[in-house]
Amino acid sequence: EPEVTQTPSHQVTQMGQEVILRCVPISNHLYFYWYRQILGQKVEFLVSFYNNEISEKSEIFDDQFSVERPDGSNFTLKIRSTKLEDSAMYFCASRYGTSGGRSTDTQYFGPGTRLTVL
Amino acid sequence: AQSVAQPEDQVNVAEGNPLTVKCTYSVSGNPYLFWYVQYPNRGLQFLLKYITGDNLVKGSYGFEAEFNKSQTSFHLKKPSALVSDSALYFCAVRAPTGGGNKLTFGTGTQLKVEL
Numbered sequence: 001e002p003e004v005t006q007t008p009s010h011q012v013t014q015m016g017q018e019v020i021l022r023c024v025p026i027s028n029h030l031y032f033y034w035y036r037q038i039l040g041q042k043v044e045f046l047v048s049f050y051n052n053e054i055s056e057k058s059e060i061f062d063d064q065f066s067v068e069r070p071d072g073s074n075f076t077l078k079i080r081s082t083k084l085e086d087s088a089m090y091f092c093a094s095r096y097g098t099s100g101g102r103s104t105d106t107q108y109f110g111p112g113t114r115l116t117v118l
Numbered sequence: 119a120q121s122v123a124q125p126e127d128q129v130n131v132a133e134g135n136p137l138t139v140k141c142t143y144s145v146s147g148n149p150y151l152f153w154y155v156q157y158p159n160r161g162l163q164f165l166l167k168y169i170t171g172d173n174l175v176k177g178s179y180g181f182e183a184e185f186n187k188s189q190t191s192f193h194l195k196k197p198s199a200l201v202s203d204s205a206l207y208f209c210a211v212r213a214p215t216g217g218g219n220k221l222t223f224g225t226g227t228q229l230k231v232e233l
Contacts, residue, residue: 109162
């Protein structure tokens with residue numbers, strides 16, 4: 001069964017450094033998402049992406065964050081200058097969408113990247 | 119704004135007994151409702167969803183959930199719990215329309231099934 005994959009599984013960085021988190025969504029999916037989960041807290045929406053542009057973003061997704069689909073398979077989240085409070089588990093998700101009468105509303109999640117900012 | 123409440127941080131149940139994990143929601147319009155499960159050091163796994171149709175939906179691993187519009191609830195149930203069901207369960211809601219179709223999650227309920 002196709003899965004969303006994410007690399008790396010764990011990233012440790014120094015405050016102020018740039019990090020790029022990578023995701024490979026399910027191959028025929030059209031909608032892509034990033035969420036994060038701070039330790040012990042709930043999963044929070046960051047951004048959604050469709051047709052090579054951001055569809056919606058949360059207040060968390062400030063100018064330090066950016067997303068990109070550099071090729072036909074990868075979907076990346078960049079944090080330009082990391083802060084201590086960016087330490088969290090970051091989840092990528094993808095969804096097929098609707099095409100030719102076929103619809104699926106289910107978002108499928110990757111295993112996550114644990115980001116630790118020191 | 120959409121929101122989800124999971125009133126119980128933890129639910130304990132004996133193996134073989136029925137289990138219920140509670141969820142209530144708030145959203146404009148008809149809700150799209152989801153349950154996900156998270157095992158330690160793993161991602162979120164989809165269990166089941168309600169979009170439209172029968173109020174009782176069946177999902178993976180013998181789980182089911184009942185949509186109750188008047189009570190704005192979507193409780194997760196299983197007739198007979200297994201020790202392997204022990205995990206963190208998240209309820210999520212999505213508005214029926216809107217640009218990104220984001221999911222809003224509850225705070226999660228830790229299910230502990232004991233022998």
